[in-house]
Amino acid sequence: MALFINVRGVPTYAVPKVPAQEITATPARLAQGEKLAVSMCADCHLDKTSRSLTGGPMADLPPEFGKLYASNITHDPTHGIGRWTDAELIALLRTGIGRDGRYRLVMPKFVHMSDEDINSLVVFLRSNHDWVQPKAVASRPQEPSFLSKALTHTVMKPAPLPAKAIVEPAATSPVALGRYLVTARYLCYDCHSQSFQTNNLLEPEKSEGYLGGGNEFITTNGSTITSRNLTMDLETGLGDWTEEEFTRAVKYGISSRHPVRAPMPRFTLMSDEEAHAIFAYLQTVPQIKRPNRETDGAVAAK
Ligand code: HEC
Ligand code: HEC
Incomplete structure (x- = not known):
C-alpha cells in the first residue's frame, strides 16, 4: 500500500461532466461573486502585495501535509484559468477534480452551494475585477507529503456533482x-x-x-x-x-x-x-x- 501511494501520488479521475451552459453576467451576480471571493477565496488565493489572485504558499497548513500552494486563478491563459471552460470551473468548485483530472488538494469543495452562488463565482472569475486581470505568475507545483497522498486514497476523495438544482433558502426561514x-x-x-x-x-x-x-x-x-x-x-x-x-x-x-x-x-x-x-x-x-x-x-x- 505504502509503495503504491508513493508511486501513484495524488490520484487522477475522469473529469465530471457538467452540462455546458450560458451563464449571463448580471450586476447582481458580479456583486455576489465578489462577496463570495472576498469571503471564501481571497485568504488562500490573494497575493496581498500585487492585489491579484495569483496564489501562494499555504502558511497555515500543518507541516505533516507537506508544502502546498494555492494556484494562480487570474485570466492568464498559461498560468491562470484563462483556458478553463465554465463547466470545468464548476466541476472543480463542486468536486475538487481539475480539467486535467488531477484531484486538487486542500481546495474546499462547494458540494451544497446553490447553483446561483456557483454561477456568481464564475461570473466574478470572468469579470474585469482587478483581482482577476491576467498575471503571468507561474503556479508552484505541489509538494504533498506521504500523509497527504495517502489521505487522497482514503478520506480526502472528490465529491460527486449534485443530483439536482440547489436553491438558497429564503431569509424568512x-x-x-x-x-x-x-x-x-x-x-x-x-x-x-x-x-x-x-x-x-x-x-x-x-x-x-x-x-x-x-x-x-x-x-x-x-x-x-x-x-x-x-x-x-x-x-x-x-x-x-x-x-x-x-x-x-x-x-x-x-x-x-x-x-x-x-x-x-x-x-x-x-x-x-x-x-x-x-x-x-x-x-x-x-x-x-x-x-x-x-x-x-x-x-x-x-
Ligand atoms: C478557515 C477556517 C475557518 C473558517 C472557514 C471559519 N472559522 Fe471561525 N474560527 C476559526 C479559528 C481557527 C478560530 C479561533 C481563532 C483564535 O483562537 O484566535 C475561529 C474563531 C471563531 C469565533 C470566535 C469564537 C470564540 O469563542 O472566541 C467565531 C464566533 C467564529 N469563528 C465563527 C465562525 C463562523 C460563523 C464561520 C462561518 C461563517 C467561521 N467561523 C468560519 C477558523 C475558521
Ligand atoms: C484553503 C485554501 C483555499 C481556498 C479557501 C480556496 N482555494 Fe482554490 N486552491 C487552493 C489550492 C491549494 C489549490 C491548488 C491545489 C492543487 O493543485 O492540488 C487551489 C486550486 C484552485 C483552482 C485550480 C487552478 C489550477 O490551475 O489548477 C481554482 C480554479 C480555484 N482554486 C478556485 C478557487 C475559488 C474560486 C475559491 C473561492 C470560492 C477558492 N479556490 C478557494 C486553495 C484554496
Missing part, C-alpha cells in the same frame, strides 16, 4: 438559511468541526464533533491554533454570547472574549441578515462540551 450558510456557502463547519480528516462532505452534520471546534491550524510563527466551539454549550461554546457579540466577531474579528486570529476569515461583507440566520441556526445544533486548549483549561480541570 432564518434557521434553514443559517444551515445553508454554515454548511454550503461559508463552510464554517469545515474548520469548526473536529478535523478535516473526519468531516463528512456529503452530510456535513454527520461530521465528527460537528461545530464543536478542535480542528488544528498552524500560524505563520509556527504555533498551533484550534478552531472554537460554536455550539451553544454555556461553558465552552457560545451559550452566553449575544447576537451582537457574535456578529462583531464573525464580521470584524473583534471580541472581548478571546482573540479571533487567522485563519478565522473576516466576513466583512456578510449581511446582518446572514449573521442573524447563522446565529439562529446555531441555537438548533446539538451542544458539545469541548474545552479550548488555550483558554478553557480551568473548565477542563473542573
Whole structure:
C-alpha cells in the first residue's frame, strides 16, 4: 500500500461532466461573486502585495501535509484559468477534480452551494475585477507529503456533482438559511468541526464533533491554533454570547472574549441578515462540551 501511494501520488479521475451552459453576467451576480471571493477565496488565493489572485504558499497548513500552494486563478491563459471552460470551473468548485483530472488538494469543495452562488463565482472569475486581470505568475507545483497522498486514497476523495438544482433558502426561514450558510456557502463547519480528516462532505452534520471546534491550524510563527466551539454549550461554546457579540466577531474579528486570529476569515461583507440566520441556526445544533486548549483549561480541570 505504502509503495503504491508513493508511486501513484495524488490520484487522477475522469473529469465530471457538467452540462455546458450560458451563464449571463448580471450586476447582481458580479456583486455576489465578489462577496463570495472576498469571503471564501481571497485568504488562500490573494497575493496581498500585487492585489491579484495569483496564489501562494499555504502558511497555515500543518507541516505533516507537506508544502502546498494555492494556484494562480487570474485570466492568464498559461498560468491562470484563462483556458478553463465554465463547466470545468464548476466541476472543480463542486468536486475538487481539475480539467486535467488531477484531484486538487486542500481546495474546499462547494458540494451544497446553490447553483446561483456557483454561477456568481464564475461570473466574478470572468469579470474585469482587478483581482482577476491576467498575471503571468507561474503556479508552484505541489509538494504533498506521504500523509497527504495517502489521505487522497482514503478520506480526502472528490465529491460527486449534485443530483439536482440547489436553491438558497429564503431569509424568512432564518434557521434553514443559517444551515445553508454554515454548511454550503461559508463552510464554517469545515474548520469548526473536529478535523478535516473526519468531516463528512456529503452530510456535513454527520461530521465528527460537528461545530464543536478542535480542528488544528498552524500560524505563520509556527504555533498551533484550534478552531472554537460554536455550539451553544454555556461553558465552552457560545451559550452566553449575544447576537451582537457574535456578529462583531464573525464580521470584524473583534471580541472581548478571546482573540479571533487567522485563519478565522473576516466576513466583512456578510449581511446582518446572514449573521442573524447563522446565529439562529446555531441555537438548533446539538451542544458539545469541548474545552479550548488555550483558554478553557480551568473548565477542563473542573
Ligand atoms: C484553503 C485554501 C483555499 C481556498 C479557501 C480556496 N482555494 Fe482554490 N486552491 C487552493 C489550492 C491549494 C489549490 C491548488 C491545489 C492543487 O493543485 O492540488 C487551489 C486550486 C484552485 C483552482 C485550480 C487552478 C489550477 O490551475 O489548477 C481554482 C480554479 C480555484 N482554486 C478556485 C478557487 C475559488 C474560486 C475559491 C473561492 C470560492 C477558492 N479556490 C478557494 C486553495 C484554496
Ligand atoms: C478557515 C477556517 C475557518 C473558517 C472557514 C471559519 N472559522 Fe471561525 N474560527 C476559526 C479559528 C481557527 C478560530 C479561533 C481563532 C483564535 O483562537 O484566535 C475561529 C474563531 C471563531 C469565533 C470566535 C469564537 C470564540 O469563542 O472566541 C467565531 C464566533 C467564529 N469563528 C465563527 C465562525 C463562523 C460563523 C464561520 C462561518 C461563517 C467561521 N467561523 C468560519 C477558523 C475558521
